[in-house]
Amino acid sequence: MMKILCGTSSQNLGNDLAIKMNVECVHANAKRFPDGECYVRIERDLLDREIVLVQNTHPDDNFVELLFMVDAARSLGAEKVTCIIPYLGYSRQDRRFNPGEALSAQVMLRHLESEADRLITIDLHKPEILSWVKGIPTMDLHAEPAVGRFFRDSGVDLVLAPDKGATKRAEEVGRLIGVEYDHLIKTRLSGSEVKITPSQIDAKDKSVLIVDDIISTGGTIIAATNELKRLGARSVIAACTHGLFIAGALEKLKMTCDRVVSTNTLESEVSKISVAEEIAKVI
Ligand code: R5P
Secondary structure (H helix, E strand, O other): OOEEEEOHHHHHHHHHHHHHHOOOEEEOEEEEOOOOOEEEEOOHHHOOOEEEEEOOOOOHHHHHHHHHHHHHHHHOOOOEEEEEEOOOOOOOOOOOOOOOOOOHHHHHHHHHHHHOOEEEEEOOOOHHHHHHOOOOOEEEEOOHHHHHHHHOOOOOOEEEEOOHHHHHHHHHHHHHHOOEEEEOOEEEOOOOOEEEOOOOOOOOOOEEEEEEEEEOOOHHHHHHHHHHHHOOOOEEEEEEEEEOOOOOHHHHHHHHOOEEEEEOOOOOOOEEEOOHHHHHHHO
8 A cells, every 4th residue: 555755845735645545644753953954764654665755855954854754764665655846946957057057956856866766746947857867757747737726716817927938837727717818028137036028918907817837036926916907907816836935025925916825835824726636646
């Protein structure tokens, strides 16, 4: 019998996945020594030969915990370890933008490949990076169906992507909700500042849902919301897969948007959309 083993970063998603799959959810005993180092122990009678480990690799501490969880599980006889990485840290450093830079995403994947028997990620910024992993099966799942289910019958009139590259996401969510979709034009000015080009989109009196893969500083969504409000939108809801919400982003977003919600790949007070069903389908 397979069991779910969830790390400290993914308690909510791990539990939900276990319920969907009707299997037991095992919580590793993971804690920190006074010097900050990680300690992991799994009780022997809690494990099984086949485990599905759910744990983020962001921030770095969670990656160390994941490595120790795999080691602890293997020491107790786990033979097949599927690693579900809800949010793969460093996935945006997917090329050497300047000479001499570390190719961080590749380093993370190389280490995961050496530990896991199967790797499943969710909404990678560029799913193509999984082609670097040659030795084990990999799969990147999409959160759009979960986002679409969540907003069905919620009164949304229009789904928008904040930039052209994300149009497919808006199209899929729009199709699932049964409303139109479009995209804005975004230019990144700095790490936290973006410019949304004035748009011709008809947002007047509409309830608009902006969908993105990641909200980090919130700069993208705030600029997009301001433009939509200028165009007369009745309400603006922001939904993302990975809610990083760094440096007070969530507070700023709450003051700008009518609602902010994310999936539970990263757990926070707004991670109300579960991607457990998407994972359960492929396990
Ligand atoms: C960029 O291409 C991504 O899809 C997100 O739009 C971006 O990471 C969001 O970052 P921030 O919240 O800092 O604007």
